[in-house]
Amino acid sequence: MSVPQKMRALQVEELGENYKGVRLNQTDVPAPGPGEILLKIRAGSLGFPDLLMTQGGYQHKPDLPFIPGGDVSGEVAALGEGVSEFVVGDRVVTSRLGGAFAEYNTYSAKSVRKIPDHLDFAAAASVGSAYLTAYVSLVRRANIQPGEWLLVHGAAGGVGLAAVDLGKHLGAKVIAAASRDDKLQVIKDKYAPDAVINYTGGFREKVKEITNGGADIIYDPVGGDVFAESVRCIAFDGRLLVVGFASGRIPEVKVNMPLIKGFSVVGVRAGEYGRQFPEKGRENMEAVWKMIEDKSVTPHAHAVYSLDDWRKAFAEMEERRVVGRVIIDPSL
Numbered sequence: 044m045s046v047p048q049k050m051r052a053l054q055v056e057e058l059g060e061n062y063k064g065v066r067l068n069q070t071d072v073p074a075p076g077p078g079e080i081l082l083k084i085r086a087g088s089l090g091f092p093d094l095l096m097t098q099g100g101y102q103h104k105p106d107l108p109f110i111p112g113g114d115v116s117g118e119v120a121a122l123g124e125g126v127s128e129f130v131v132g133d134r135v136v137t138s139r140l141g142g143a144f145a146e147y148n149t150y151s152a153k154s155v156r157k158i159p160d161h162l163d164f165a166a167a168a169s170v171g172s173a174y175l176t177a178y179v180s181l182v183r184r185a186n187i188q189p190g191e192w193l194l195v196h197g198a199a200g201g202v203g204l205a206a207v208d209l210g211k212h213l214g215a216k217v218i219a220a221a222s223r224d225d226k227l228q229v230i231k232d233k234y235a236p237d238a239v240i241n242y243t244g245g246f247r248e249k250v251k252e253i254t255n256g257g258a259d260i261i262y263d264p265v266g267g268d269v270f271a272e273s274v275r276c277i278a279f280d281g282r283l284l285v286v287g288f289a290s291g292r293i294p295e296v297k298v299n300m301p302l303i304k305g306f307s308v309v310g311v312r313a314g315e316y317g318r319q320f321p322e323k324g325r326e327n328m329e330a331v332w333k334m335i336e337d338k339s340v341t342p343h344a345h346a347v348y349s350l351d352d353w354r355k356a357f358a359e360m361e362e363r364r365v366v367g368r369v370i371i372d373p374s375l
Contacts, residue, residue, distance in 0.1 A: 112143025
């Protein structure tokens, strides 16, 4: 595979609102170091952390300039010294905080895995952080059991859709909640949850009616008012999973509510879980990819955009029009 000296990359040169510091630039193609591969990128997954990092509003604050984009897939373009488990042309997938929205980038060979034959590049890039977050949330933190009621907020987003998919596979009774009927229809058609709820205007009475009392597990990547109302429709001994704050507001809960209602508020940081417990972290990722390889779960890419159309891709995410993952393909 011929590798050029220059490439295009989406770089954040300064932090600010409305992506004022984000620019599409020409830059050098990096060379893989010992133990690394050079990846010709075919799909980079866009998430809310990428949007927040352009403003300096995410907990991870890379030095400027930086290339956003975490989960990534493509073809091995070159091998660094000591790498023997891959060959040029292999279809592979990997992840790290940043680097995906460029034509090429380098990655540690230890973090790379081959893509199962049944997945295209976009679907492969839709797996990593979304399904890992869902797995750590539901299996490690909530200890989900077959037959339990699982309410998934933000069900149309990447991490929400993964939780719907995984929850069904694990035998839970899943309620998918989102803010638009058209997105809920896509979720119904693709994943067949046990119920769907448009939570515009409130949802607690609907949840109580569907579950006959309350949800055993509530998966909340939204925060704000959604979290506050979730406190009102969780079952005794339930687990309210704090996954993120896509609404933009970090909520609060008076501790008498968990006391009276007997539920737990459980924080989820899937990446940090793996850093704190490295062996479990490896087990988590292996479990996710085993389910992918067995076709037990089905990742979904909403749309694929070129680097030239990065603003359209960011707008899709920011304006909540997405079902699944938005993908940027630098090869287009």
